[in-house]
Amino acid sequence: MEKSNLEQLTKLIRYNILTSTTAAGSGHPTSSLSAVEIMTVLFFNGIYHYELENPEYIFNDRFILSKGHAAPLLYSLYQAAGVVSHEELLTLRKFGSVLEGHPTPRFKYVDVATGSLGQGLSVGMGMALGLKIHIKNVNIKREPRVWVLLGDSEMAEGQVWEGLELAAYYKLNNLTAIVDVNRLGQRGETMLGWDIEKYAKRAEAFGWKAVIVDDGHDFEKIQSAYKQALDSKDKPVIIVAKTVKGKGISFLENTDNWHGKSLPKEKLDVALSELGEVNSSIRGKIQEPEKISIDNKTTTEVKTEPKYAKDVLVATREAYGDALIEICKNNPEVTVLDGETSNSTFSETVKKTNPEQFFEMFIAEQNMVSASVGLSKLGFTPFISTFAAFFTRTFDQIRMASYSEANIQIVGSHAGVSIGQDGPSQMALEDISMMRSISNSIVIYPSDAVSAFKLFEQIFTQKGIVYVRT
Numbered sequence: 295m296e297k298s299n300l301e302q303l304t305k306l307i308r309y310n311i312l313t314s315t316t317a318a319g320s321g322h323p324t325s326s327l328s329a330v331e332i333m334t335v336l337f338f339n340g341i342y343h344y345e346l347e348n349p350e351y352i353f354n355d356r357f358i359l360s361k362g363h364a365a366p367l368l369y370s371l372y373q374a375a376g377v378v379s380h381e382e383l384l385t386l387r388k389f390g391s392v393l394e395g396h397p398t399p400r401f402k403y404v405d406v407a408t409g410s411l412g413q414g415l416s417v418g419m420g421m422a423l424g425l426k427i428h429i430k431n432v433n434i435k436r437e438p439r440v441w442v443l444l445g446d447s448e449m450a451e452g453q454v455w456e457g458l459e460l461a462a463y464y465k466l467n468n469l470t471a472i473v474d475v476n477r478l479g480q481r482g483e484t485m486l487g488w489d490i491e492k493y494a495k496r497a498e499a500f501g502w503k504a505v506i507v508d509d510g511h512d513f514e515k516i517q518s519a520y521k522q523a524l525d526s527k528d529k530p531v532i533i534v535a536k537t538v539k540g541k542g543i544s545f546l547e548n549t550d551n552w553h554g555k556s557l558p559k560e561k562l563d564v565a566l567s568e569l570g571e572v573n574s575s576i577r578g579k580i581q582e583p584e585k586i587s588i589d590n591k592t593t594t595e596v597k598t599e600p601k602y603a604k605d606v607l608v609a610t611r612e613a614y615g616d617a618l619i620e621i622c623k624n625n626p627e628v629t630v631l632d633g634e635t636s637n638s639t640f641s642e643t644v645k646k647t648n649p650e651q652f653f654e655m656f657i658a659e660q661n662m663v664s665a666s667v668g669l670s671k672l673g674f675t676p677f678i679s680t681f682a683a684f685f686t687r688t689f690d691q692i693r694m695a696s697y698s699e700a701n702i703q704i705v706g707s708h709a710g711v712s713i714g715q716d717g718p719s720q721m722a723l724e725d726i727s728m729m730r731s732i733s734n735s736i737v738i739y740p741s742d743a744v745s746a747f748k749l750f751e752q753i754f755t756q757k758g759i760v761y762v763r764t
């Protein structure tokens with residue numbers, strides 16, 4: 295696309311951001327304005343491949359707005375793409391509108407709920423892993439990619455670094471993280487400010503290829519960074535872009551105390567006059583992906599009788615491992631993730647019998663939960679396991695999974711006082727009440743190995759969040 299058209303698009307997108315947030319009376323216009331050029335180039339300059347008429351097409355690229363408070367930018371991009379009207383944009387944050395203050399799948403171009411900062415990269419890691427699995431048996435010219443936009447403030451979240459290390463471990467070169475380094479957080483400067491070199495070095499230390507953009511509002515520099523990301527053969531790529539919060543409006547640019555504040559009407563008028571004439575009819579075109587048909591994987595009902603001798607004590611976690619063997623036999627869409635406890639949770643049975651369906655997540659439980667969300671949105675049925683006590687640290691990730699309409703089976707072993715000798719740090723006591731509070735969740739506590747085996751064979755077709763205590 296010609297530079298003049300990109301400039302017109304960015305002006306339209308800024309107009310949309312400002313007018314929609316003022317109409318809402320709330321929102322995050324300055325956080326949205328800083329990433330306008332980065333996202334305009336991604337969406338409308340041949341980088342992002344997505345079929346607007348078929349958002350669920352498996353070989354679409356995926357975009358995750360990890361800095362979910364920049365939702366006005368996301369919705370404005372789709373207005374510029376011609377699938378959202380400006381009138382609909384003005385319903386932002388209103389009751390009943392699908393344009394919520396932070397994105398959810400109620401807006402059909404959004405896969406997962408975001409806004410609880412630090413989780414988006416892990417979801418993207420799961421999606422990138424899922425796409426790698428899908429393309430193994432198809433002849434595809436261009437590998438679909440996952441793009442994740444992060445804010446610089448959320449780089450302080452530990453889960454981001456869990457996602458970084460696991461994505462590097464699995465060599466997910468189809469995953470690109472974009473860090474919008476606009477320097478200002480909610481209440482002042484971020485930890486590293488505009489030290490983009492330090493962000494890059496830290497990511498490189500985790501095994502990523504880092505690309506620095508010293509002006510995140512320069513179209514040519516942004517385009518060059520995306521090209522370098524596409525050229526990566528064996529590493530995920532992080533683009534670290536220096537931007538200006540509130541870019542495009544002089545009294546907002548790099549100015550503290552505007553985070554999460556919409557412009558009052560009189561200031562909006564000043565901002566729009568400064569923005570100048572806007573071409574409201576211009577539209578950007580998103581590149582369509584390669585069309586490939588694949589056999590839809592259908593879940594096969596499992597009916598197997600457990601072979602446990604009468605009066606022999608068998609742990610319910612061992613029954614989990616036995617059931618997984620049967621479930622995975624004819625269901626390649628089942629994936630099994632474990633937090634480096636597979637020899638205790640018994641998920642290692644799959645590692646031995648169906649290793650292509652097992653993924654080691656190491657001791658990074660928050661990343662494991664969010665990665666399973668990403669996999670589920672690609673049509674997989676993830677089983678995730680660790681000690682039940684350690685799932686209590688993932689409550690927020692599970693909460694966001696429910697808002698993302700994810701289908702995941704969570705298996706917590708060594709529950710309750712059964713592991714009392716290890717002390718309170720290892721005992722899951724609070725997990726039942728925690729999981730019962732999750733919207734549309736099912737909580738199961740099998741009484742013995744036979745009931746556990748039969749329950750696992752039934753619940754793997756269940757939609758939503760299922761928690762089983764073993």
